[in-house]
Amino acid sequence: MSNKDERPNRVPTSDDVALLAGVSRSAVSRTFTAGASVAPATREKVISAAKTLGYRVNFLARGLSQQRTNLVALIVSDMDNSLRARTVDFLARGLATLGFRPLLLPTEPGEDVSYLIDMMLNYNVTGTIVTSDTPPAEIAQECAAYGVPLVLINKPEVGTHVSNVSIDTATAGRLAAEELATIGCKRIGIVSQRRASHTIGQRKAAFIATIRALGLDIAGDFQGAVQNYGGGAEAAEAFAESGIAVDGIYCVNDFMALGFLDHFRRLSDLRIPEDIKLIACDDIAEAAWRSYDITSVRQDPKSVADAAITALSRRLEDPEAAQPHVVIPVTLIRRGTTGASDPT
Amino acid sequence: MSNKDERPNRVPTSDDVALLAGVSRSAVSRTFTAGASVAPATREKVISAAKTLGYRVNFLARGLSQQRTNLVALIVSDMDNSLRARTVDFLARGLATLGFRPLLLPTEPGEDVSYLIDMMLNYNVTGTIVTSDTPPAEIAQECAAYGVPLVLINKPEVGTHVSNVSIDTATAGRLAAEELATIGCKRIGIVSQRRASHTIGQRKAAFIATIRALGLDIAGDFQGAVQNYGGGAEAAEAFAESGIAVDGIYCVNDFMALGFLDHFRRLSDLRIPEDIKLIACDDIAEAAWRSYDITSVRQDPKSVADAAITALSRRLEDPEAAQPHVVIPVTLIRRGTTGASDPT
DNA sequence: CTGAAAGCGCTAACAT
DNA sequence: ATGTTAGCGCTTTCAG
Numbered sequence: 001m002s003n004k005d006e007r008p009n010r011v012p013t014s015d016d017v018a019l020l021a022g023v024s025r026s027a028v029s030r031t032f033t034a035g036a037s038v039a040p041a042t043r044e045k046v047i048s049a050a051k052t053l054g055y056r057v058n059f060l061a062r063g064l065s066q067q068r069t070n071l072v073a074l075i076v077s078d079m080d081n082s083l084r085a086r087t088v089d090f091l092a093r094g095l096a097t098l099g100f101r102p103l104l105l106p107t108e109p110g111e112d113v114s115y116l117i118d119m120m121l122n123y124n125v126t127g128t129i130v131t132s133d134t135p136p137a138e139i140a141q142e143c144a145a146y147g148v149p150l151v152l153i154n155k156p157e158v159g160t161h162v163s164n165v166s167i168d169t170a171t172a173g174r175l176a177a178e179e180l181a182t183i184g185c186k187r188i189g190i191v192s193q194r195r196a197s198h199t200i201g202q203r204k205a206a207f208i209a210t211i212r213a214l215g216l217d218i219a220g221d222f223q224g225a226v227q228n229y230g231g232g233a234e235a236a237e238a239f240a241e242s243g244i245a246v247d248g249i250y251c252v253n254d255f256m257a258l259g260f261l262d263h264f265r266r267l268s269d270l271r272i273p274e275d276i277k278l279i280a281c282d283d284i285a286e287a288a289w290r291s292y293d294i295t296s297v298r299q300d301p302k303s304v305a306d307a308a309i310t311a312l313s314r315r316l317e318d319p320e321a322a323q324p325h326v327v328i329p330v331t332l333i334r335r336g337t338t339g340a341s342d343p344t
Numbered sequence: 345m346s347n348k349d350e351r352p353n354r355v356p357t358s359d360d361v362a363l364l365a366g367v368s369r370s371a372v373s374r375t376f377t378a379g380a381s382v383a384p385a386t387r388e389k390v391i392s393a394a395k396t397l398g399y400r401v402n403f404l405a406r407g408l409s410q411q412r413t414n415l416v417a418l419i420v421s422d423m424d425n426s427l428r429a430r431t432v433d434f435l436a437r438g439l440a441t442l443g444f445r446p447l448l449l450p451t452e453p454g455e456d457v458s459y460l461i462d463m464m465l466n467y468n469v470t471g472t473i474v475t476s477d478t479p480p481a482e483i484a485q486e487c488a489a490y491g492v493p494l495v496l497i498n499k500p501e502v503g504t505h506v507s508n509v510s511i512d513t514a515t516a517g518r519l520a521a522e523e524l525a526t527i528g529c530k531r532i533g534i535v536s537q538r539r540a541s542h543t544i545g546q547r548k549a550a551f552i553a554t555i556r557a558l559g560l561d562i563a564g565d566f567q568g569a570v571q572n573y574g575g576g577a578e579a580a581e582a583f584a585e586s587g588i589a590v591d592g593i594y595c596v597n598d599f600m601a602l603g604f605l606d607h608f609r610r611l612s613d614l615r616i617p618e619d620i621k622l623i624a625c626d627d628i629a630e631a632a633w634r635s636y637d638i639t640s641v642r643q644d645p646k647s648v649a650d651a652a653i654t655a656l657s658r659r660l661e662d663p664e665a666a667q668p669h670v671v672i673p674v675t676l677i678r679r680g681t682t683g684a685s686d687p688t
Numbered sequence: 689c690t691g692a693a694a695g696c697g698c699t700a701a702c703a704t
Numbered sequence: 705a706t707g708t709t710a711g712c713g714c715t716t717t718c719a720g
Contacts, residue, residue, distance in 0.1 A: 011491075056462065056466050057466060058408075058466070060413060064402075064404055064405055079429045079430065080430045080433060080629070082426055088423065088448075089450050092448045092450045093450050096449070096450075096459070096463075101463065103445055103447060103448070104432070104447070105436070106433050106440075118400065121400040122401060123404060123445060124355075146398075229633060258633065259633075261635075262634035263634065265634075266634060289573060289602065289606055290606035290607065290609075291605075291635035291636070
């Protein structure tokens with residue numbers, strides 16, 4: 001396809017382009033550097049030579065000399081969580097738009113973190129974004145030590161060198177509590193995971209605080225090991241076994257709510273929403289599915305991703321700039337599990 | 345944190361390590377190169393110097409001189425499809441294990457492909473893996489032109505320079521057809537998407553061929569625009585409006601089956617599995633959820649990812665090696681929608 | 689086994 | 705505006 005001169009199939013370099021265009025390497029470089037001064041005529045020649053050769057700037061070489069790779073590490077766990085996957089998708093696209101390239105580094109709770117650090121450092125990433133449930137504080141330390149800007153999504157604050165983006169957990173918990181109270185619930189149950197992650201813990205705390213402030217009762221906390229469908233199923237069993245009577249349930253996230261609903265229906269004669277109202281959190285796509293139709297507090301993964309990217313680029317522009325903890329608003333979406341009309 | 349000498353916070357280079365260890369840069373390089381010959385004594389010195397300095401090999405510089413970045417482009421669409429997300433997760437982890445780094449390049453059907461090509465080329469990726477539903481043939485062309493090994497997952501074969509990994513669509517379609525026949529279905533319906541993607545089209549063709557071979561009838565093909573929950577919902581409406589009677593349904597994937605089931609229940613007085621049996625394909629996690637409990641033909645994303653990575657590394661080791669189309673086996677999982685016992 | 693030197697592809701002063 | 709020169713951090717012949 002491409003014109004090759006000496007070695008067969010060699011990737012063309014700026015030297016080749018310079019030669020063909022009859023200019024210097026610098027001219028080529030400048031042509032491909034935004035805001036550099038090149039005479040229109042030479043630029044023309046360079047562009048055309050580049051095109052016939054199929055030349056592309058080698059960003060790695062560029063990065064080497066500019067000391068900036070524009071690679072951004074994306075540290076992710078729990079990819080098979082549709083909300084997480086969407087967030088990652090938005091992050092990757094948003095980063096790409098700004099000329100960054102996302103390096104995907106999946107990790108699992110309990111996994112060795114050191115390889116992540118190696119990667120970040122080996123590849124000289126320009127920044128790192130973490131969106132995983134188990135936050136390796138170690139990563140923050142290393143990033144600080146090596147001056148790599150770090151953005152944490154839905155994680156606790158750890159220090160000055162890192163930026164935080166989180167959903168408004170206080171409001172998330174409060175909205176759910178207020179709604180349950182408004183629709184007349186008196187004895188409240190909670191569905192949660194045993195080892196709560198950061199934002200989940202905060203949602204729950206905010207929910208409980210609001211419930212108490214409203215003079216209502218927390219009748220029980222039904223738990224599952226993990227915050228997913230299976231965890232929700234476990235919680236349903238715990239609920240059924242407990243024999244505790246409730247008329248309202250707060251479920252710390254939608255995934256657990258899905259499992260809880262399915263297995264509540266199997267194990268209990270009571271009905272949702274007739275006997276018990278249920279509110280969950282996140283408003284993932286599945287929450288709107290007809291079999292579930294869950295009232296939920298929506299968080300928008302796009303806003304979260306955009307905020308994270310904004311925080312990162314700001315840090316890059318001005319490393320000294322203040323890094324306020326960005327809080328993404330949430331909204332209550334009323335659906336069938338609280339008796340609101342089914343929008344289908 | 346780290347010992348810094350001249351500039352504050354400078355990232356240590358192999359020069360720094362060499363200096364501290366009292367050896368040459370080459371010695372440092374060799375210490376960090378697998379299978380290079382270094383005296384145990386010097387290696388010792390280098391390692392310790394590196395540790396106190398916090399030195400890490402700069403893979404980009406290494407890549408520049410070795411002409412190999414070990415970056416692998418992961419071209420992905422439809423990330424908010426749990427099966428896709430899991431595949432990407434497996435790919436990323438598997439690649440990481442082998443010392444490759446996945447560059448995540450999300451794309452959407454109809455989007456501009458050229459930026460993907462720029463990225464692959466700008467970052468000198470060592471290889472590319474594509475797992476998106478709309479396959480940009482253009483990418484294959486460019487990869488071939490620039491000698492970048494390419495692995496296509498569930499895509500049609502395009503040429504000699506690319507490797508293919510696909511699930512066994514022929515068996516997938518056949519198993520479903522045979523099962524429906526075995527359990528006594530006579531009039532068969534299909535739920536599919538209007539513009540079928542590659543493997544989906546193959547599944548469907550295999551299914552239809554088997555049904556015909558068994559002397560049965562395809563009574564109707566009920567379609568939705570997209571192969572997801574919403575598409576399944578549309579198909580359910582199309583089915584209800586058609587008034588066509590069937591006693592068995594093949595759904596080209598689980599996602600559509602979820603939407604179909606939910607809205608079939610809303611729109612029809614008939615029941616699954618009592619009146620109509622349903623089989624879908626993929627066996628995603630949601631298929632096993634209690635509200636759906638779908639009989640499905642399982643494909644294992646881990647096997648697919650592993651095979652893709654294997655194909656890529658083989659290509660890298662021996663660019664001339666034959667590239668057989670790898671076919672990943674599938675198995676039928678019997679559940680409630682065909683009246684098999686609920687395993688819950 | 690080790691060091692010196694050249695070079696990977698590019699950019700960034702510095703002259704012109 | 706353009707070309708020259710000197711690196712960016714690393715690997716790799718090539719001598720020794």
